[in-house]
Structures are given as structure tokens and as C-alpha cells.
Amino acid sequence: MNRTMITATNTLAQLQKQMDIVSHNVANMDTAGYKRREANFTDLLFQQFNNQRNLNAEEVRLTPAGIRQGVGAKLAQSQIVLQQGALKATERPLDLAFTKEGQYFRVLEQTEDGAAMRYTRAGAFYLTPVSDNETMLVTGDGYPVLDENNNSIIINGQAKNFKVTETGSFLAEAANGAIQEFNLGVVLINKPQFLEQQGNNLLGLPDGAAGEGIFTELNGALRGQIGMAQGSLEQSNVDMSKEMTDLINLQRAYQFQSRSVSMADQMMGLINGIR
Incomplete structure (x- = not known):
């Protein structure tokens, strides 16, 4: 399994957790006093390759120096939103x-x-x-x-x-x-x-x-x-339009990560097929 597959599968598992949170919010839209939850993500461990020997050449750079290769994202926190309901x-x-x-x-x-x-x-x-x-x-x-x-x-x-x-x-x-x-x-x-x-x-x-x-x-x-x-x-403070928008974005991100796994598998198949 190459790095692309590892990164995608790690992120897929965390996206599923966020999808569960959104689904729970939608299911409790009519529950009196319910407070919705929001998921926050953070990067997993990454490796940094310092390919620039002359750091003075990058003084105006806004992003971290070097090349960073991560292994996906994780759900950092699921926090309650205490906003007043109607x-x-x-x-x-x-x-x-x-x-x-x-x-x-x-x-x-x-x-x-x-x-x-x-x-x-x-x-x-x-x-x-x-x-x-x-x-x-x-x-x-x-x-x-x-x-x-x-x-x-x-x-x-x-x-x-x-x-x-x-x-x-x-x-x-x-x-x-x-x-x-x-x-x-x-x-x-x-x-x-x-x-x-x-x-x-x-x-x-x-x-x-x-x-x-x-x-x-x-x-x-x-x-x-x-x-x-x-x-x-x-009433609950769940906004259905926001939850559905988040759900659509989640589905797109899930499809993207799934496609990454498929593409990595195809690339490995091509390499293995070379004689």
C-alpha cells in the first residue's frame, strides 16, 4: 500500500465520523433543547523535506519552507454549539x-x-x-x-x-x-x-x-x-440548510478520497503489469 492509499483511507475514516455527527444533528432537529455539534479537523503527522538549501531565497514565503507530505487528517474535536434556539x-x-x-x-x-x-x-x-x-x-x-x-x-x-x-x-x-x-x-x-x-x-x-x-x-x-x-x-439550534450543505461537502470529499484510492490502485496495477 503506497502513501496515497494510506492518506486517503485515514481521511475516509475521519470523514465518516463527521458524517455521523451531521446525521445526528439532522435526526435531532425537532428535539427540544438539543444543541448541534461541529467537527474540527487537524493534520496527522507529516514528513518535511527541506529541498531549499538557501533559506534566504525564501524570505518572502508565506507557507512553511520545504515540502510536506502528510498521512491524512483526523477529527480533532466535536464541540457543542451553545447558540440559543427559538x-x-x-x-x-x-x-x-x-x-x-x-x-x-x-x-x-x-x-x-x-x-x-x-x-x-x-x-x-x-x-x-x-x-x-x-x-x-x-x-x-x-x-x-x-x-x-x-x-x-x-x-x-x-x-x-x-x-x-x-x-x-x-x-x-x-x-x-x-x-x-x-x-x-x-x-x-x-x-x-x-x-x-x-x-x-x-x-x-x-x-x-x-x-x-x-x-x-x-x-x-x-x-x-x-x-x-x-x-x-x-427548539434545537440545528439549521437544516447548513447541515445539508455540510453533508454535500462531506460527500464530495468522501468521493474525492475514494477516487484517490482507485487511482492509486490503477497505478500500482500498471506498474505490476510492466514486464
């Missing part, structure tokens, strides 16, 4: 949407290794009974929504009215007029590139990673930074 009014009191970028609800997911902290912008919440006189606020997949102290939000009695303030205070009014107030757990993501998709529109930290610097918990005086709307859901 809000869709639902008039449902338990539908919540952030109005500012980078803010996420804290939820608790039960995994094989135990409970794990997750983050989501999907604000379609529901109530599920935990006892005869208690209900708990959960996501559409049944994960408990946490308050600012990372405790589950459990409402005593039969609640009939709900109100959520712009700064994330959740108020439940019981049938007897008593009001229970909870501060929803909200974080501000500072470094989205460190988060991983955990499925079900949830984000989480990699195993063993510390959250210091990656996000800020908006508790206490910081709660004034929260922007939240009740009776609305945030």
Missing part, C-alpha cells in the same frame, strides 16, 4: 425554557454505576407520584429534576397551580392555598468541549473529571443571571 409557546405550566445561552438544568440519572449528575436544556417536565401524598418533578424520561442543593423536588399534597419566575424559582400551589417554593438547580456551562453526550438529550462530565472551571453553579447571588420562560420550550 422558543415555542406551549402554554403548559411545566414547560420551561432558558432565554440565555449556556444555562442547563441539573437532573439525576440512574446508571449501572449508580446515580450520576447530568445537564439538559429540555424543559418539558412532569410530575410523578412517589407516595400517596407526594409527587416529584421529573423530565420526560423520568429523571428527577434537582434543586440548587442537588435534592429532588418533591411536592407535598395535590398541587393545582405552578409558577416559575425568570430567575428559576419554582412555586407550587396546593389545593388549600399553601405555596411551596423551590429553586431549580441551574448551571452555566463555561467549557462545553469537556462535556460528553450521555444519550436522551443529556450531557455529563467524563469519568473521573472534575467540574471546576467547566461550569458555574448559579446559586445564591448568581441566580440573578438566570433567564427562564414558563409555558415555552426551546
